[in-house]
Amino acid sequence: MGLLYEGKAKQLFEGPEPDTVIIRFKDSVTAGNAAKRAQIAEKGTLSAAISLKLLELVGAAGIPTHLLRWLDERSFLARLVEIIPLEVVVRNRAAGSIVRRLGLERGRAFEPPLIELFYKSDELGDPLLCESHIQLLELARPDELQQIKRLALQAQGILKAYFAPLQLELVDLKFEFGRVKGKIILADEISPDTMRLWDSETGQSFDKDVFREDKGELGATYLEVARRMGVR
Structure with missing residues (x-):
């Protein structure tokens, strides 16, 4: 193949x-x-x-x-999905790029969760978009964008509730969506590569920030997440 x-x-x-x-x-x-x-x-x-x-x-x-x-x-x-070139980031707390862009205190809680939309383009550095930009670039129709945001919020709520008993707090995560026969569906992956997880008691990172910020050994970090989830 x-x-x-x-x-x-x-x-x-x-x-x-x-x-x-x-x-x-x-x-x-x-x-x-x-x-x-x-x-x-x-x-x-x-x-x-x-x-x-x-x-x-x-x-x-x-x-x-x-x-x-x-x-x-x-x-x-x-x-096989027609990927919509948007990175849909749902944030429950301030971490990563939003701290640098807006000068927010790391860990500041967002209630309700904050949604940010980025243009999926390595060449352009994945720029932050507003809804008018999305219409200008013809990335998604207004009704599709509303559905994408609704599904993203719903999915993060499910995941946040799932991780809580595992002593992991879902800080933020990135979704990608696409079309199949005109229907919007969730695509790509959901893993510590695409989300931030903090230990509920210690605040320790259990995600790719361990690699980004040289905080420890990434393999052991992902293994611990898998162990808490019961898939290892």
Whole structure:
């Protein structure tokens, strides 16, 4: 089966059935638009197991996703999706880029959660967009954008409630959406690569910030998340 696309952390292959793709998680990790990179043993299998569990979780709650079925320890079969080039970030607390952009105190709570929309473009540095920009660039219709925001808020609420008993606080996360026959569905992955998780008691990071900020060993961090989730 032919390789369709290779990204920083995943590969996409032609699927065995029409309108399907195989998503395979790599052991690579990057930060700063790939300025910093490394290979972490078993990262791909851990990210795949975590993502599969979380996609199944939100799917069971009624969020339409691209997930079809598990294939092997680092791959799953998914629907072929027309990706909308938006990164939809839902924030429960201030961390990362919003702290730098707005001068907010790290950890400041947002109630209700804050949604930010970024243009998915490495060449442009994933710029922050307003809804008028999205219409100007014809990335999504107004009704599609409202549905995307509604699904993003609903999915983060499900995930936040799931992580709470595991002593993990969902600080923020990034979603990507796409179209299948005109229907908006959740695509990509949900893993510590795409969200921030803090230990509820200590505030310790259990996500890619460990790599970004040299806070510890990333493989052990992802393994602990998988262990708390019961997928390792």
